[in-house]
Amino acid sequence: xxxLEIKDLxxxxxxKEILKGVTLTINTNEIHAIMGPNGTGKSTxxxxxxxxxxxxxxxxxxTIDGEDVLEMEVDERAKAGLFLAMQYPSEIxxxxxxxxxxxxxxxxxxxxxxxxxxxxxxELDSKMEFLEMDEDMATRYLNEGFxxxxxxxxxxxxxxxxxxxxxxLDEIDSGLDxxxxxxxxxGINEMRGEGFGCLIITHYQRLLNYIEPxxxxxxxxxxxxxxxxxxxxxxLESQGYDWIKEELGIDDExxxxxx
Amino acid sequence: MTRRLDKKHKKGDDFKMTVETTLALTxxxxxxxxxxxxxxAWMADFRANALAKAEVLAMPKPDKTKITNWNFTQFPSxxxxxxxxxxxxxxxxxxxxxxxxxxxxxxxxQHNNTPAFTSLSExxxxxxxxxxDIFTATREHSDLMQKYLMTDGVKVDExxxxxxxxxxxxxGAFVYVPKNVVIEDPLQVLFIHDNEKASxxxxxxxxxxxxxxxxxxxxxxxxxxxxEGQANIVSEVFAMDNAKVVYGAVDVLAEGxxxxxxxxxxxxxxxxxxxxxxxxxxxxxxxxxxTHLVGNGSSSDMKSVVVGRGSQKQNFTSEIxxxxxxxxxxxxxxxxxxxxxTAIFNGIGRIAKGATRANAVxxxxxxxxxxxxxxxxxxxxxxxEDDVTAGHAASVGRVDPLQMFYLMxxxxxxxEAERLIIHGFLAPVVSKLPIEGVRKQLTEVxxxxxx
Numbered sequence: 117x118x119x120l121e122i123k124d125l126x127x128x129x130x131x132k133e134i135l136k137g138v139t140l141t142i143n144t145n146e147i148h149a150i151m152g153p154n155g156t157g158k159s160t161x162x163x164x165x166x167x168x169x170x171x172x173x174x175x176x177x178x179t180i181d182g183e184d185v186l187e188m189e190v191d192e193r194a195k196a197g198l199f200l201a202m203q204y205p206s207e208i209x210x211x212x213x214x215x216x217x218x219x220x221x222x223x224x225x226x227x228x229x230x231x232x233x234x235x236x237x238x239e240l241d242s243k244m245e246f247l248e249m250d251e252d253m254a255t256r257y258l259n260e261g262f263x264x265x266x267x268x269x270x271x272x273x274x275x276x277x278x279x280x281x282x283x284x285l286d287e288i289d290s291g292l293d294x295x296x297x298x299x300x301x302x303g304i305n306e307m308r309g310e311g312f313g314c315l316i317i318t319h320y321q322r323l324l325n326y327i328e329p330x331x332x333x334x335x336x337x338x339x340x341x342x343x344x345x346x347x348x349x350x351x352l353e354s355q356g357y358d359w360i361k362e363e364l365g366i367d368d369e370x371x372x373x374x375x
Numbered sequence: 376m377t378r379r380l381d382k383k384h385k386k387g388d389d390f391k392m393t394v395e396t397t398l399a400l401t402x403x404x405x406x407x408x409x410x411x412x413x414x415x416a417w418m419a420d421f422r423a424n425a426l427a428k429a430e431v432l433a434m435p436k437p438d439k440t441k442i443t444n445w446n447f448t449q450f451p452s453x454x455x456x457x458x459x460x461x462x463x464x465x466x467x468x469x470x471x472x473x474x475x476x477x478x479x480x481x482x483x484x485q486h487n488n489t490p491a492f493t494s495l496s497e498x499x500x501x502x503x504x505x506x507x508d509i510f511t512a513t514r515e516h517s518d519l520m521q522k523y524l525m526t527d528g529v530k531v532d533e534x535x536x537x538x539x540x541x542x543x544x545x546x547g548a549f550v551y552v553p554k555n556v557v558i559e560d561p562l563q564v565l566f567i568h569d570n571e572k573a574s575x576x577x578x579x580x581x582x583x584x585x586x587x588x589x590x591x592x593x594x595x596x597x598x599x600x601x602x603e604g605q606a607n608i609v610s611e612v613f614a615m616d617n618a619k620v621v622y623g624a625v626d627v628l629a630e631g632x633x634x635x636x637x638x639x640x641x642x643x644x645x646x647x648x649x650x651x652x653x654x655x656x657x658x659x660x661x662x663x664x665x666t667h668l669v670g671n672g673s674s675s676d677m678k679s680v681v682v683g684r685g686s687q688k689q690n691f692t693s694e695i696x697x698x699x700x701x702x703x704x705x706x707x708x709x710x711x712x713x714x715x716x717t718a719i720f721n722g723i724g725r726i727a728k729g730a731t732r733a734n735a736v737x738x739x740x741x742x743x744x745x746x747x748x749x750x751x752x753x754x755x756x757x758x759x760e761d762d763v764t765a766g767h768a769a770s771v772g773r774v775d776p777l778q779m780f781y782l783m784x785x786x787x788x789x790x791e792a793e794r795l796i797i798h799g800f801l802a803p804v805v806s807k808l809p810i811e812g813v814r815k816q817l818t819e820v821x822x823x824x825x826x
Contacts, residue, residue, distance in 0.1 A: 166784050169776045194786035206781040210799025219795065220785035257799070278785060 118144045118181050118197065120282045120313060125176035127157075127164045134160045134371050136338035137176065144281055144313040149324055149349060152335035153357055155370035158317045159203060161335070162286040166200040167193055180282070195224055197281030201271035201288050208258040213270065214240060216258050217277050224278070243276045246306070248299050264291040272303040283307070284315045289323040301326030321353035334360055336369040398448055398539070402426055405542050408454065412545075415513035417521065425531050425541035435534040437661050439719045439751060440690035445659060446633055447536060450574040450604035454545050457486040457570060466492075470567050473594050473812045481506055482563045487573040488545045499558065505551035506562055509578055512549035519551060523580055528611030528639050536635050540576055540607045547578035552587040552618075561590040561623070561809050568597040568628065574604035575632075580611050583618040585643070590621040590809045594816070597629035597657075606634040606658065614646035616670060623808045625653040625817050630685065632658040639663075644670035644699070651807040652679040653817040655824060659687060665694040668702035668733075677706045680804040680817075682824040683716030683748070694723035697733035697763075706737035709801050711825060712748035720752040722767065728759040735765040742800050743773050744793075744825070797825050 120142045127135035134157050142148050150158050164171040165178055167190040178185040180196050188196060208216070217240065222230045240254060247269050259267055268288055275283055285304070289297055304314065304327050316329065324332075324346070332348040333340045334357070342348070342360055361369060400408075402423045409419040434442065460466055463474060466484065474482065481499060483506055484492040490508035499506075505516060513520045525531045531541040548564045566577060575595075583589050595606075606628055614620045620640070628634055634656055640648040648666055666675040677693050695704035706722050724735030739752040754767035774796055782792035798805075801821060808814040 167780070169780055189789070190780060190783035191786050191788050191792075194784055200784055202781065202784075206775070206778045208778055208782070208796065208799055210802030211795045216782070216785070216787075216795070219782075219787050219791060223786040223788060223791065274785060 118281050118313070121177075121179045122165070123177045125161070125164065125178065126174045127160055128172045128174050129160070129170055133174070134338055135164065136371070138335075138338070138340055140333065140340060142282060142313045142315055144311055145309065146331065147308065147314045147316065147327060147329045148331045148333065149316045149318060149329040150333045150335055150340075151319060151321075151349065151352055153319060153369055156335045157338040157371050158335050159286050162200055162284045162315070162317055165284060166190065166198060191223065194280070199275055199278060199280035199283045201275060201283060201285040203286040203290065205259050205267050205271060207260045207262075209260055211258045212255050213258050214254040217274065220274070220278055239277065243273055246276070247273055247303055249273065265293070265296045268292055268300055269296065272300050276303055276307065279307075281311060282313045282315070284317070286317050287319075288316070289318055289320055297323065298326060321349050324349045336360070336364075336366055338371045341366070398426070398429060399450060400426070400453060400543065404453070408545075412510045413514070414510045415517045415520070417517070418513050421524075422542045422544075425538045428532050429535055429538035429542055432532060432535040432538050435536060435661070437663075437690040437692065437719070438721045438753065440661070440688065442661065447605065447607070447635060448539065451572040452604070453543060453574060454488045455570045455573045457489040457491065459486065459489060459491040460484060463492065467567065467569065467598060469598055470565055470596060473565060473596070473816050474563065475810060475812045478560075479563060481560065482565065483508060483548045484565045484567065485546050485548075485577070486567050487570045488575070490546070491567075502556045503553040504556060504558065505549060507549055509544060509547035509549055509580075512580070516549065516551065519582065520549065520580070523582055523611065523613060524578070525609070525611070528613065528641055529609050529637055536607060537609065537637070540578070540609050543576040543607070544578045545574070545576045547580070550579075550581040550589065550591055552583045552589045554584040555586045557588040558590070561592050563810065564591070564593040566593065566595045568595065568602070569599060571599055571602040571629075571631075572604060573602070575606040575608060577608050579609070581620060581622070582613045583615060583620050585616040585618060587615075588619040590623070592623040592808070592810050592813055594624070594813060595626040595628050597627060597632075599629055602629040602631045604632055606632045606636065608634070608636040610638040612638070612640040612648055614640065614642050614648050614673075616643040617645045618643065619647045621649045621651070621809055623651045623810065623813060625808070625813055625820070626656050627820055628656040628658045630657040630687075634658045634660040634662075636660065637663045640666035640675060642666065642668050642670050642673035642675065645672040646670055647674045647676075649676045650678060651804060651809070653805070653808065653820070654679055654681045654691065655817070655820045656689070657685065657687060660689045662690070663692045665692070665696065666704070667696045667698060668704060669698045671699040672701045673699055674703040675705075677704070678804040678807055679708045680801045680821075681708070681710035681718060682821055683710065683712045683718045684714050684824050685716060686714070687716040689717065690719045690721070692721040692723065693737075694721075694725065695735065697726040697730040697735060699730060701732045702730060703734045704736065707803060708739045709804060710741045710750065711744060711797055711800065712741065712750045713744040713825060715745070715747040717749040718751070720750070720769075721755065722753065722769070723755045723757065724765055724767070725757040726760050726763050726765070730760050731762045733760065733763045735763070737767045739769040740800070741771040742797065743771065794822075794825070797821070
């Protein structure tokens with residue numbers, strides 16, 4: 117079992133504090149969901165853990181089995197077992213999806229022990245079929261001209277190919293129709309198991325109809341303000357967020373900026 | 376076949392005196408060289424006249440690059456003797472890698488200034504196709520050469536460097552494709568440069584008659600790191616009515632040369648010229664690539680990639696001039712500048728009065744890898760006609776930190792991520808090169824240069 121531990125994390129962007137002390141522990145074999153209205157710091161948490169260049173961690177810690185993640189370069193974080201499915205993945209001209217994936221896989225392997233082309237293609241084909249992706253998506257340039265739904269599937273394809281210990285999914289459900297949502301959920305459920313932990317960021321309950329979380333957290337004002345089991349998500353679905361705001365005496369739940 | 380627009384001069388240009396430079400060779404020298412290489416007799420006068428012009432004409436003035444201190448006229452030796460190759464097996468290994476195995480039957484190899492190997496399939500010969508060195512061409516195809524050599528394409532008297540080129544031509548190739556002949560496989564020309572005292576005054580002439588089609592690919596390959604002397608290179612391409620010419624080139628010339636390379640195309644009615652140029656010189660370079668769309672309905676596609684490194688200074692002009700009706704042009708240039716290299720990209724779409732419904736589109740992108748490099752992309756549209764469409768896009772920027780974040784978040788190292796982005800950035804041109812071996816070579820050169 118591996119553990120991703122976030123302790124009292126404070127994060128700034130352009131000098132403005134967005135995260136004001138987030139604490140969370142995620143073990144492999146657990147699925148956590150972070151819910152909350154827009155602008156409460158959910159995506160900032162995801163990006164800061166991965167090492168996005170725009171976000172500055174001012175205090176707190178992130179560790180995997182005690183190893184300091186914040187000291188690592190972005191690629192080292194990935195090799196330590198982290199994966200971020202991004203809300204807005206970059207488009208990269210001239211680099212095919214397949215070449216990119218192979219570079220990612222080989223980066224985790226020793227020089228001289230690169231994945232064989234045949235094995236790679238077999239695996240890629242089967243995962244793409246599972247995600248109901250067109251064959252030509254492998255040879256197209258990375259995310260270039262992909263529709264919103266194609267980009268999300270492509271993020272999940274990378275997740276399935278790279279097999280990280282911990283995946284953070286940043287609004288993987290936004291902009292997906294119901295069929296695509298099912299496909300994407302199938303991909304994540306396929307990963308579920310002993311060696312895999314997951315943090316799902318969403319503001320819709322509907323994704324959680326397909327992926328049942330073990331733990332649900334609510335973020336407001338840059339902090340986790342409430343945690344519970346799957347029943348918390350169900351309650352949020354039926355009653356919204358106002359009851360939490362009332363309970364905690366929160367007037368404006370955002371951190372004052374789209375984040 | 377061609378008409379020319381009056382060159383626009385900035386005020387004051389006409390009064391500027393050019394500094395006289397003494398030329399390395401005399402009239403007597405070029406006449407005896409002409410006799411030595413056993414070219415057609417008229418070439419002696421051609422050279423002598425050009426030399427006289429070279430003495431008085433002014434230097435060209437590439438936009439935004441000051442070349443007054445560059446040496447374009449002095450060189451250690453006009454011609455060097457090099458070995459010939461009995462078979463392609465004897466080529467140096469770097470050169471051999473550029474050839475697609477044994478199936479390449481149509482190839483001319485030049486070793487410094489020496490025509491070293493020529494092969495053309497019986498099939499193409501029987502259809503009247505010509506692929507030969509420039510000296511033989513003047514002898515055996517005198518009429519064609521006299522008709523096209525620096526007459527309608529690049530003129531002898533454009534400026535000092537074209538005149539000097541005409542006077543000193545010491546290599547090059549002639550390609551002729553008769554009417555209605557369609558050549559499927561690429562013709563290849565290989566210029567091997569392995570003598571550091573050699574200068575290259577190569578002239579390439581490609582004539583594709585009506586309804587013909589040909590793919591021509593040339594490589595300039597310096598096999599040493601440092602050289603002295605000049606590379607003053609001119610190519611002229613004529614695509615007659617409804618002909619198609621694909622012209623691919625990879626230039627890898629050594630640091631220390633001064634390179635002036637002028638590649639020009641002229642189109643007949645409904646003709647098309649496609650350029651795919653990998654400009655990978657380590658020398659200071661002035662490159663000029665112009666197509667005149669003369670025939671109605673003709674078109675040109677001009678793609679170039681550039682990598683600059685060290686303290687290299689380069690200037691690249693890509694220009695398409697629309698004379699005919701319904702002419703269509705697309706210029707695409709991508710460049711990567713590292714260290715303290717400098718590059719100027721001049722993209723010019725020029726539409727002459729009367730070129731109704733012309734379409735001139737261009738895109739220049741430059742990626743800067745260091746703080747010290749300098750890049751400048753100048754899109755220029757000169758339009759003298761109302762009923763036309765035109766567009767341009769230009770950018771100079773650094774590697775996008777979000778792209779880096781995305782790639783690295785999958786475990787890819789910083790160096791590898793940068794490598795992927797650079798190759799991806801250059802791919803739109805690299806992937807267009809028509810010969811597998813040449814495409815591979817270009818990829819490898821890029822790899823070496825950006826590392």
